[in-house]
Amino acid sequence: MEIHHLAQNNSVLKHFLAELRNVNIQQDRMRFRKNMERVGELLAYEMSKSFHYKEINVETPLGSKQTHEIDEELVICGIFRAGLALHQGFLNYFDNADNAFISAYRKHHKNSDAFEIEVEYLACPALENKTLILVDPMLATGRSFEAAYKAIEQTGSPKNIHIAAVVATPEGIEHLEETLRPDTKIWIADIDERLDEKDYIVPGLGDAGDLLYGSKLQH
Numbered sequence: 001m002e003i004h005h006l007a008q009n010n011s012v013l014k015h016f017l018a019e020l021r022n023v024n025i026q027q028d029r030m031r032f033r034k035n036m037e038r039v040g041e042l043l044a045y046e047m048s049k050s051f052h053y054k055e056i057n058v059e060t061p062l063g064s065k066q067t068h069e070i071d072e073e074l075v076i077c078g079i080f081r082a083g084l085a086l087h088q089g090f091l092n093y094f095d096n097a098d099n100a101f102i103s104a105y106r107k108h109h110k111n112s113d114a115f116e117i118e119v120e121y122l123a124c125p126a127l128e129n130k131t132l133i134l135v136d137p138m139l140a141t142g143r144s145f146e147a148a149y150k151a152i153e154q155t156g157s158p159k160n161i162h163i164a165a166v167v168a169t170p171e172g173i174e175h176l177e178e179t180l181r182p183d184t185k186i187w188i189a190d191i192d193e194r195l196d197e198k199d200y201i202v203p204g205l206g207d208a209g210d211l212l213y214g215s216k217l218q219h
């Protein structure tokens with residue numbers, strides 16, 4: 001499995017990430033959503049370097065130019081809720097991509113921190129010969145990405161699979177290495193230290209879904 005850890009190099013990505021993590025700045029919900037979308041755009045740009053391209057000829061006002069365009073049929077799949085803003089960032093760059101939507105949430109056991117991942121909704125185009133990009137900001141235990149991929153897999157087998165997340169843990173990445181197709185490529189803005197006792201990422205950024213859209217009733 002190929003793992004790309006993008007914040008290893010300095011770029012404006014680190015600036016947006018710092019704002020997403022900052023407990024004062026992240027309370028500005030509109031700015032948090034915008035930064036998440038902008039990180040989606042940067043992840044899309046980095047990922048695009050790994051795509052196949054085909055030669056095309058473009059007529060300019062002054063002549064013609066042999067150049068290239070993306071030669072992959074993309075399907076962007078956002079995981080509800082928290083994946084929505086990141087999904088929009090990918091769509092801002094991959095204009096004509098098809099899209100899939102899947103829900104995944106942590107359903108807690110009664111009076112316990114233990115949880116199962118519930119998948120209740122999936123809308124997905126045909127995946128044969130497509131490049132699937134699964135996006136969710138948080139890769140904590142990795143169980144949501146796993147559950148989402150297993151549900152999507154029932155509908156068809158994509159040619160290529162990319163996973164995109166903003167903050168990940170080493171445990172989460174290891175979990176995906178054990179459970180997803182070995183040719184999957186993972187694109188992560190940053191990799192943090194560990195999970196806490198509630199399986200939240202430390203230091204992470206908090207609850208991504210709540211920061212984007214407000215709190216929800218616990219299941």
Ligand SMILES: O=P(O)(O)OC[C@H]1O[C@H](OP(=O)(O)OP(=O)(O)O)[C@H](O)[C@@H]1O
Binds near residue numbers: 136137138142144
């Ligand atoms: O790697 P995991 O341990 O599975 O945790 C990560 C998941 O947790 C968050 O979603 P959450 O369940 O909070 O739902 P939400 O998007 O509605 O906030 C996040 O968006 C991931 O989907």
Ligand SMILES: O=c1cc[nH]c(=O)[nH]1
Binds near residue numbers: 082138200202204
């Ligand atoms: O740290 C975490 C872990 C799961 N979901 C979040 O939103 N944040």
Ligand SMILES: [Mg+2]
Binds near residue numbers: 082207208209210
């Ligand atoms: Mg959440």
